[in-house]
Amino acid sequence: MKNIPKHVAIILDGNRRYAKKLGIPKFSGHEKGMGKIKELLRWCIELKIREVTLYCFSTENFKREKEEVEYLFELFKRKVRDFKKEKLIHDNKVKVTVIGRIEMFPKEMQNEMREIIQITKDYKNYKLNLAMAYGGRAEIVDSFKRIIAKGIKKIDEETIRNNLYLPSDVDLLIRPGGEKRLSNFLLWQMAYGEIIWVDKLWPEFTKDDFIACINEFQRRERRFGK
Numbered sequence: 001m002k003n004i005p006k007h008v009a010i011i012l013d014g015n016r017r018y019a020k021k022l023g024i025p026k027f028s029g030h031e032k033g034m035g036k037i038k039e040l041l042r043w044c045i046e047l048k049i050r051e052v053t054l055y056c057f058s059t060e061n062f063k064r065e066k067e068e069v070e071y072l073f074e075l076f077k078r079k080v081r082d083f084k085k086e087k088l089i090h091d092n093k094v095k096v097t098v099i100g101r102i103e104m105f106p107k108e109m110q111n112e113m114r115e116i117i118q119i120t121k122d123y124k125n126y127k128l129n130l131a132m133a134y135g136g137r138a139e140i141v142d143s144f145k146r147i148i149a150k151g152i153k154k155i156d157e158e159t160i161r162n163n164l165y166l167p168s169d170v171d172l173l174i175r176p177g178g179e180k181r182l183s184n185f186l187l188w189q190m191a192y193g194e195i196i197w198v199d200k201l202w203p204e205f206t207k208d209d210f211i212a213c214i215n216e217f218q219r220r221e222r223r224f225g226k
Contacts, residue, residue: 003218005171007051008044009186009193012037013177014201021201027071032203034079038088041128043210045092051168053129055185059101059138073109076132080112084119093125099165100134101142129166136187139165164188172217174210176202192224 012033019029037054044052057076062069083089083096098113105113113132143163152159161167170186170193178199182190196213198205 004047004049004214005194005217006049007053007168007170007172008049009053009055009170009173009189010040010202011055011173011175011177011183011185012202013055013175013179013183015203017177018201018203026068029203030072030075034075036203036205037079038086039207040205040210041094041126042088043207045088045094045126047211047214050125051127051129053099053131053166053170053186055131055134055183057100057132057134058184059104059133059135060184062104062133073106077109077112080109080116083116089120089123089128093123094120095123095127096120096130097127098130098132099139100132101138102133104133131185134165134185136182136184140188161188169193172196172213174198174213176200176205176209192222194220194222 015029015033016026017029018032019026022029040052040054057072061072088094089096096116096119098117102110102113140160142165143160146163147155147159150163166186166189168189169191170189173182173186173190173193173195175195176198178197178201180197186193194217196216198209198213200206200209
């Protein structure tokens with residue numbers, strides 16, 4: 001396949017609606033959605049997509065019901081622990097990073113995140129970025145804070161980019177779930193990214209759906225304002 005996007009971002013939307021649709025507990029919807037991350041990573045490796053960024057938990061998600069937030073924290077911890085021994089990650093040299101204000105999470109959870117980052121820091125074949133406690137506006141604010149702390153006087157786009165959580169631009173953003181908005185996700189990196197909205201909920205998203213999105217991306221002419 002030619003013209004494969006180098007960097008794909010996905011908003012993991014629709015877990016709760018999936019559970020409601022099937023008449024199962026909403027926590028089961030989150031479980032199903034989290035389990036699909038490994039499948040997605042395998043698809044990206046098969047298609048030689050070098051970087052994927054997933055919107056897992058936003059800064060606004062902390063406002064959800066306490067029971068749901070605490071459940072998600074435990075689910076995230078389990079997933080990160082699984083990553084530490086995941087053959088797919090180590091065999092394919094996938095560098096795992098967590099982007100966002102991770103200091104907002106409990107200490108134990110922060111430690112788990114930092115461990116997987118440390119374990120995979122030298123891997124160079126693929127990148128999996130997990131956006132956790134993430135907000136696009138917060139990322140830009142934090143970029144300026146870093147620049148100020150470094151005492152940098154000359155500020156241009158390159159300076160800002162180099163101080164973001166994620167410096168690489170996104171080629172393709174996919175949002176399952178039927179909603180048509182960015183929801184404060186990768187506002188800087190999506191300046192010229194292509195967007196594909198998918199009606200299927202994230203837990204229902206299949207490899208065929210993913211390939212259809214890639215095919216749609218390949219048909220588009222990217223002019224970057226020219």
